Amino acid sequence: MFGRKSGHDIDIALLVPLFLCSLLVQTLVPLVRIGTSYRAIELDLPVVWIGAIAGSFSLLPVLFAIPFGKLMDRGHDSRAAFVGAVLLLAGSLSLWLWPDSRWHLLGANVVLGIGHLLCMASHQVITVRCAGPRSRESVFGLYMMALAVGQGLGPFMMGLAAGNARVAPTDTLFYLGVLVALAGIAASLALRRAPPKPPRDESVPRLGVLEIFRLPGLAAIVFASVMTVTTFDLLIVYMPLLGAERHIDASDIGWLLMTRAVASMASRLAYVSLFRLVGRVPLTIMTMLLASFGLVLLALPVSMPVLYFASVAIGYGLGISSTLAFSGIVEIAPANVRATALSLRLTGNRIGQVALPFSASLLAAFTGVGGVFFVIAAALVAACIGVQKTWPKNAA
Numbered sequence: 001m002f003g004r005k006s007g008h009d010i011d012i013a014l015l016v017p018l019f020l021c022s023l024l025v026q027t028l029v030p031l032v033r034i035g036t037s038y039r040a041i042e043l044d045l046p047v048v049w050i051g052a053i054a055g056s057f058s059l060l061p062v063l064f065a066i067p068f069g070k071l072m073d074r075g076h077d078s079r080a081a082f083v084g085a086v087l088l089l090a091g092s093l094s095l096w097l098w099p100d101s102r103w104h105l106l107g108a109n110v111v112l113g114i115g116h117l118l119c120m121a122s123h124q125v126i127t128v129r130c131a132g133p134r135s136r137e138s139v140f141g142l143y144m145m146a147l148a149v150g151q152g153l154g155p156f157m158m159g160l161a162a163g164n165a166r167v168a169p170t171d172t173l174f175y176l177g178v179l180v181a182l183a184g185i186a187a188s189l190a191l192r193r194a195p196p197k198p199p200r201d202e203s204v205p206r207l208g209v210l211e212i213f214r215l216p217g218l219a220a221i222v223f224a225s226v227m228t229v230t231t232f233d234l235l236i237v238y239m240p241l242l243g244a245e246r247h248i249d250a251s252d253i254g255w256l257l258m259t260r261a262v263a264s265m266a267s268r269l270a271y272v273s274l275f276r277l278v279g280r281v282p283l284t285i286m287t288m289l290l291a292s293f294g295l296v297l298l299a300l301p302v303s304m305p306v307l308y309f310a311s312v313a314i315g316y317g318l319g320i321s322s323t324l325a326f327s328g329i330v331e332i333a334p335a336n337v338r339a340t341a342l343s344l345r346l347t348g349n350r351i352g353q354v355a356l357p358f359s360a361s362l363l364a365a366f367t368g369v370g371g372v373f374f375v376i377a378a379a380l381v382a383a384c385i386g387v388q389k390t391w392p393k394n395a396a
Contacts, residue, residue: 005368006126009131009132009133009134009135010130010131010135010138010139011129011130011131012189013192013194014130015130015142016128017187017188017191018123018127018143018146018191018194019142019143019146020146020187020190021081021085021123021184021188021191022123022146022147022150022185023089023120023146023149023153023186023371024146024150024180024181024183024187025085025088025116025119025120025123025150025184026083026093026146026147026149026150026151026153026154027087027150027151027154027157027180028150028154028177028180028181028184029112029150029154029179030151030154030155030158030159030175030236030257031108031154031157031176032091032092032173032174032177032234033054033057033110033112033236033237034154034155034158034173034240034254034257035095035158035170035174035237036053036054036095036105036108036109036170036231036239037050037054037237037240037241038056038170038173038250038312039095039101039105039170039358040053040105040282041241041244042102042170042262043102044169045102046119046301047145047241048057048362049082049102050237050241051237051359051362052106053102053105053106053109054237055107055355056106056107056109056113057109057110057112057113057116057233058113058349058350058351058352059110059113059350060110060113060114061352062347062350063301064114064117064174065384066094066209066340066343066344066347068080068117068118068121068338068343068345068346069121069339069340069341069344069346070339070343072121072122072125072339072340072342072343075125075207075251076194077121077122077125077129077191077194077339078122078188078192078193078194078319079193080118080119080121080187080282081118081119081122081123081126081191082112082188082189082191083115083118083183083189084115084116084117084118084119084122085115085116085119085181085184085185085187086114086185087111087112087114087118087183087195087249088112088116088117088119088181088184089115089178089181089184089185090109090111090115090179091109091112091115091147091284092112092174092177092178092180093111093181094107094111094126094176094182095108095174095176095177095292096171096174096177096178099376103281106183111324113350113392117346117350119184119188120346121339121343121346123143123341124143124326124339124342124346125338125342126191126339127139127140127143127152127199128330129194130143136186136216136327136330137271137272137275137327138272139322139325140271140326140330140385141268141269141271142268143174143274144264144271144319144322144323144326145265145268145269146263147264148174148262148268148315149261149265149279150269151232151257151260151263151264152258152261152262152264153261154257155252155253155254155256155257155258155261155374156258157173157176157257158173158250158254158257159250159251159253159254159255159258160254161173161176162249162250162251162254167289170289180208186331187378196285211339212340212341212344213344215332215333215341216390216391216392217328217332217387217390217392218327218329218331218341218344218393219386219390220383220389220390220391221325221328221332221373221391222325222329222344222345223328223348223349223383223386223387223388224284224288224321224324224325224328224383224384224387225322225325225326225345225348225349225353226345226348226349226352226383227288227352227376227379227380227383228288228291228321228325228374228380228383229349229352230349230352230356231291231295231314231318231380232318232322232375233255233356234356234372234376235260235314236256236257237254238369238373239253239257239370240253241369241372242298242369245292245368245369246301248304252304253294256307256308256311257311258310259311259312259315260312260314261315262315263311263312263313263315263316263319264315264316264318264319265319266315266316266319267315267316267317267319267320268319268320268323271319271323272322274320274332275324277377279313279332280328280341280351281387281388281391283320283324284321284324284325284328284387285384285387287316287317287318287319287321287322287324287378287383287384288317288318288384289317289376289381290316291313291314291316291317291318291321291380292317292380292381293313293317293335293377294309294310294311294312294313294314294315294317295310295314295373295374295376295377295380296315296373296374296377296387297309297310298310298314298373299370299371299372299373299374299377301371302372304374326342326345326392329341329342329344329345332392346361356376363375368372369370
């Protein structure tokens with residue numbers, strides 16, 4: 001097959017541009033969302049408004065994720081990746097040109113959220129196209145590595161731009177976001193289209209959305225995915241607020257977020273070896289509990305060295321558990337509805353990203369930011385229990 005290298009079943013010609021697209025998307029999103037949080041601080045917005053703006057990133061994607069998934073199942077993944085990249089540019093331009101109103105922040109985050117959803121949905125499906133069954137876990141690890149590299153680059157660029165300032169220069173962050181979005185559009189043009197699908201075999205049943213969701217173990221692994229992804233999201237939104245509350249410089253917040261991302265990269269380098277050594281369910285439980293422990297440390301009034309240790313624990317734990325949640329859905333779902341099943345994951349992620357930031361903002365108004373991290377830690381523990389109890393015994 002074109003692009004595949006002899007000796008394994010990985011499509012290098014597709015994997016390389018996918019890696020680059022994923023890296024750029026994940027570099028862009030932390031940059032502009034951290035910038036949005038700091039701009040909200042500059043505008044002196046109430047913490048409830050900050051939660052609403054954070055939730056707006058995921059509000060409309062909740063409605064679109066499953067239709068987008070069905071579109072991917074029909075072979076339109078590369079086109080969706082390009083449209084998503086264009087929307088990310090539109091949202092970034094809006095933040096750069098009109099950043100001085102809460103309503104502009106809200107609207108730009110809606111556009112960014114739809115663009116991000118299209119990119120994530122299409123990239124996930126293209127990842128499955130990049131390898132056969134023998135190398136699939138390795139490609140999943142590489143894909144998640146690209147996400148981790150991007151999630152580290154965004155905060156790193158923010159830390160450089162902030163210097164010793166207490167509040168990061170938001171105009172610079174939004175300008176950098178525009179440049180990264182332009183690079184993302186260029187990279188998306190290199191994604192090869194899916195080959196034509198063979199005629200549908202009428203003897204193979206095509207499951208509806210509710211039937212997919214009822215597959216043994218799927219609901220629990222979707223919930224685990226929701227919590228891992230939402231935890232990443234809430235860290236981006238609430239770490240700047242934690243810094244403001246505890247008088248931590250913006251550059252230090254950037255380094256803490258970058259440390260978390262570097263730990264995620266390290267975990268994904270070890271992912272395949274740990275997966276083979278420990279097994280899916282025990283590894284999922286161990287890594288989610290590790291992330292929970294790190295979140296509890298963040299919630300406490302601890303020193304900077306302990307905050308860095310907490311960032312490492314969160315990054316390493318979530319780096320592996322989020323990869324396991326992604327590959328677990330691919331493992332459970334039949335091939336002909338795999339993109340729809342992955343879109344259920346994205347739908348759950350987006351519901352979590354809408355509900356939890358807003359709920360967390362209400363909680364933070366009474367308990368401070370630390371209370372938010374306590375609640376997330378408890379939810380991760382609940383997700384561990386769900387996976388342990390419901391994962392099908394005959395699955396990998």
